[in-house]
Amino acid sequence: MLALDPSKKLSFNKTIADGDLVIVYERHDTMKAVNVSEGSVFQNRFGVFKHSDWVGRPFGSKVYSNKSGYVYLLAPSPELWTLVLSHRTQILYITDISFVIMYLEIVPGCLVLESGTGSGSLTTSLARAVAPTGHVYTFDFHEQRAASAREDFERTGVSSVVTVGVRDIQGKGFPDELCGMADAVFLDLPQPWLVIVSAAKMLKPDATLCSFSPCIEQVQRSCEALRMNFTDIRTFDVLLRAYEVREVKNDSMQGHGGSPSQQPPCKRRQTSEGSNKQESISSTIMARPSAEAKGHTGYLTFARLKCSE
Amino acid sequence: MSGNQSNVDSVQSRRVTWEGCSVLLDINDGDRLVFSRLTENSTLKIGKKNYSLRPLIGCPFGSLFQVEYGAEGSKLSRLLRSAEVSNIEDNGDYQPVEEHRDNRELVDNNKAQSLSGEDIEELRRQGATGDEIIEALIANSATFEKKTAFSQEKYRLKKQKKYAPRVLLRRPVARSICETYFTKYPARIGFMRVDTLSLLLSMANVAANSDILVVDMVGGLLTGAVAERMGGSGYVCNMYLESSPYPMDIVRMFNFGDEICKRIVRTSLSDLCSVQNDPSEQMGHDVSIQNDPSEQMGHDVSATANSSNEQMCSHETLTEPSGMEEIALPSENEVSKCKIPKAGDKASQETIDLWKANGFSSLIVAAPELDTWNTVKDLMPHLSHSAPFAIYHQYLQPLATCMHRLQSEKMAVGLQISEPWLREYQVLPSRTHPCMQMSAFGGYILSGVKICNPESA
Numbered sequence: 001m002l003a004l005d006p007s008k009k010l011s012f013n014k015t016i017a018d019g020d021l022v023i024v025y026e027r028h029d030t031m032k033a034v035n036v037s038e039g040s041v042f043q044n045r046f047g048v049f050k051h052s053d054w055v056g057r058p059f060g061s062k063v064y065s066n067k068s069g070y071v072y073l074l075a076p077s078p079e080l081w082t083l084v085l086s087h088r089t090q091i092l093y094i095t096d097i098s099f100v101i102m103y104l105e106i107v108p109g110c111l112v113l114e115s116g117t118g119s120g121s122l123t124t125s126l127a128r129a130v131a132p133t134g135h136v137y138t139f140d141f142h143e144q145r146a147a148s149a150r151e152d153f154e155r156t157g158v159s160s161v162v163t164v165g166v167r168d169i170q171g172k173g174f175p176d177e178l179c180g181m182a183d184a185v186f187l188d189l190p191q192p193w194l195v196i197v198s199a200a201k202m203l204k205p206d207a208t209l210c211s212f213s214p215c216i217e218q219v220q221r222s223c224e225a226l227r228m229n230f231t232d233i234r235t236f237d238v239l240l241r242a243y244e245v246r247e248v249k250n251d252s253m254q255g256h257g258g259s260p261s262q263q264p265p266c267k268r269r270q271t272s273e274g275s276n277k278q279e280s281i282s283s284t285i286m287a288r289p290s291a292e293a294k295g296h297t298g299y300l301t302f303a304r305l306k307c308s309e
Numbered sequence: 310m311s312g313n314q315s316n317v318d319s320v321q322s323r324r325v326t327w328e329g330c331s332v333l334l335d336i337n338d339g340d341r342l343v344f345s346r347l348t349e350n351s352t353l354k355i356g357k358k359n360y361s362l363r364p365l366i367g368c369p370f371g372s373l374f375q376v377e378y379g380a381e382g383s384k385l386s387r388l389l390r391s392a393e394v395s396n397i398e399d400n401g402d403y404q405p406v407e408e409h410r411d412n413r414e415l416v417d418n419n420k421a422q423s424l425s426g427e428d429i430e431e432l433r434r435q436g437a438t439g440d441e442i443i444e445a446l447i448a449n450s451a452t453f454e455k456k457t458a459f460s461q462e463k464y465r466l467k468k469q470k471k472y473a474p475r476v477l478l479r480r481p482v483a484r485s486i487c488e489t490y491f492t493k494y495p496a497r498i499g500f501m502r503v504d505t506l507s508l509l510l511s512m513a514n515v516a517a518n519s520d521i522l523v524v525d526m527v528g529g530l531l532t533g534a535v536a537e538r539m540g541g542s543g544y545v546c547n548m549y550l551e552s553s554p555y556p557m558d559i560v561r562m563f564n565f566g567d568e569i570c571k572r573i574v575r576t577s578l579s580d581l582c583s584v585q586n587d588p589s590e591q592m593g594h595d596v597s598i599q600n601d602p603s604e605q606m607g608h609d610v611s612a613t614a615n616s617s618n619e620q621m622c623s624h625e626t627l628t629e630p631s632g633m634e635e636i637a638l639p640s641e642n643e644v645s646k647c648k649i650p651k652a653g654d655k656a657s658q659e660t661i662d663l664w665k666a667n668g669f670s671s672l673i674v675a676a677p678e679l680d681t682w683n684t685v686k687d688l689m690p691h692l693s694h695s696a697p698f699a700i701y702h703q704y705l706q707p708l709a710t711c712m713h714r715l716q717s718e719k720m721a722v723g724l725q726i727s728e729p730w731l732r733e734y735q736v737l738p739s740r741t742h743p744c745m746q747m748s749a750f751g752g753y754i755l756s757g758v759k760i761c762n763p764e765s766a
Contacts, residue, residue: 003517003518003519003543004517005518014693025722025758028724057761058694058695058761059761060695060759060760061760061761062760062762072760075695077697078511079511079512094508095504095508098504098507098510099503099507099731101510102504102507102510103484103507105483107482107538108539108540108541108542109540128516129538132517133540206324207324219741220736220738220741223736233736234733235734236732236733237731237733237734238729238730239730240508240729241727241728241729241730242725242727243705243727243753245712245713245726247713285706285710286709287705287708287709289728299734301736304371305371306371
């Protein structure tokens with residue numbers, strides 16, 4: 001997923017090879033991560049797809065099943081990975097992830113600490129942001145979860161910039177050997193205020209911290225704890241509103257010709273496209289917000305370590 | 310390679326200022342925000358006085374400075390943390406005790422303060438510090454003791470801002486630069502909010518060793534933010550579709566070293582499309598690029614490339630009365646000693662050929678003045694297959710049209726128009742609530758992934 005070696009640039013029109021990770025795209029809400037393996041098949045409601053048909057095709061290709069159903073094979077990216085990874089915990093999505101990385105000021109070469117690892121959704125994006133020279137140390141107290149995360153990072157090809165540790169950060173704090181080395185710390189813990197003193201020890205002066213908490217009571221306590229050693233303490237909520245776009249064909253004859261029809265626009269379109277194609281058909285592209293959206297994910301509290309002398 | 314990388318690191322992780330470095334000065338907790346470059350001679354105007362920025366050189370970013378009065382007049386001097394804490398001790402640790410005082414007896418008759426302006430001047434002449442003046446003002450206020458703890462704090466803060474102004478030394482990075490422009494000059498960055506910018510970068514999979522095609526008509530903010538994320542690897546190709554490149558002055562606010570600047574290149578669409586470039590034509594382009602910056606900077610508020618130090622000052626005095634904030638770029642004379650690497654060279658033919666052969670790894674467009682669909686249609690063929698893209702606009706309709714066309718011509722999948730929404734909260738003991746003022750709009754994004762469509766290609 002990452003081009004860690006400058007000789008293997010991301011942009012190079014790559015073709016799919018045996019062993020590659022591809023994102024199989026059915027619809028915007030139906031995608032799956034698949035490792036290409038010559039002898040295997042991929043099966044969905046559109047039929048059976050042979051992996052051997054995929055090898056040698058460019059990424060982004062449309063491929064057909066035995067029943068001439070089709071899917072697209074996309075190159076993996078942290079954004080797509082977030083949509084297909086297996087949920088072992090609640091995960092962070094693109095809106096929060098993007099904001100966290102920007103607000104923590106993470107750039108290539110940074111050393112970043114994260115707890116907990118969870119399903120590794122944020123970790124994958126953190127890895128992209130620090131690559132190729134930085135590193136992400138991520139901790140989870142759940143042994144199996146950490147192991148699964150390690151496997152995922154191998155699979156997505158970010159493992160060389162990520163180290164997964166098994167550790168109860170809330171109980172024991174971050175390990176001493178990382179003292180004063182971190183450019184950023186990210187906390188997604190039930191009681192983040194317990195870790196703030198330890199996080200302060202890990203950070204370089206003026207370096208950034210973020211705590212993600214779903215509940216305002218957690219935020220309240222974290223902020224109180226932060227005021228000791230941190231400055232620039234700010235809490236946000238960031239959401240995304242999606243829009244639906246559709247083309248509506250209007251019969252402009254309607255205007256002149258007598259009875260204003262009450263028919264819904266869709267039906268109109270069908271008849272007009274069918275037999276009598278006339279230039280009296282105009283169309284408008286319209287957009288409106290989707291009716292449903294996430295109303296809350298969590299509060300993001302950011303702070304900056306005070307500069308001591 | 311390793312040598313190169315360590316060089317990049319040293320530039321990227323610089324947390325201490327140096328002579329010639331670009332800084333963001335935050336005066337009195339966000340009341341004013343000023344971009345500046347630290348040199349021997351650069352100054353900052355606070356109130357009616359110019360203060361030398363020399364004391365800021367060699368200090369860590371995040372340091373706080375306060376105007377101090379001394380024997381040889383007033384100057385900016387660094388506030389150490391102990392002093393900082395003692396001064397605002399009742400700021401954060403205030404416990405929500407029952408408040409018995411209220412303001413029922415507060416009469417606004419301008420008689421509460423017994424110190425006159427002359428008294429304060431006299432104190433100053435005697436060498437009183439800003440903090441001492443504030444204490445004197447409090448001691449001589451007839452009403453201070455009767456105020457609630459909240460209003461006492463407010464009073465103290467107000468007086469501190471006036472008599473002991475503070476300057477916070479901030480690091481100019483994509484986040485702080487975008488926020489500053491969004492607050493002060495949103496039109497120059499196409500009203501792009503920081504959360505929107507952050508989404509553009511992730512949606513377009515901006516990463517090390519990639520080749521990002523950028524159409525940046527937001528002053529260079531986008532180009533700078535992308536370059537920052539690539540840390541001196543890959544290329545940011547700042548593309549122009551008309552005859553001359555778009556200004557990218559904001560790139561100079563970032564403290565990019567040579568390594569990163571070399572990775573920011575410019576190309577015109579015609580150069581990318583042409584089969585074989587005529588060398589003489591290329592020369593012509595080079596000249597026009599060299600001429601352009603001065604012209605572009607004319608549009609910009611502040612000191613232009615050739616202006617002298619005085620011009621910068623006169624500019625400041627010009628903007629002061631209008632209540633506008635200056636974004637003071639340094640003059641070139643001033644910083645000639647410390648060379649600032651220049652970004653935005655013309656892309657070499659070799660690089661262009663590579664892009665032609667392989668395509669760009671992703672595309673970001675922020676071009677409010679261009680027709681969105683036509684721009685995207687022209688650029689899509691230059692992307693590699695499965696390349697993600699993100700198109701910014703402050704209006705919805707151009708994106709809706711573009712999305713519809715991309716869909717009907719089967720050029721992309723995963724198409725989505727999204728609008729981020731950002732709300733900030735005040736979090737204080739017993740006083741937590743959303744902030745009273747918020748930005749209601751930060752722009753729209755159309756994102757998607759290009760697919761390999763043999764029919765359309």
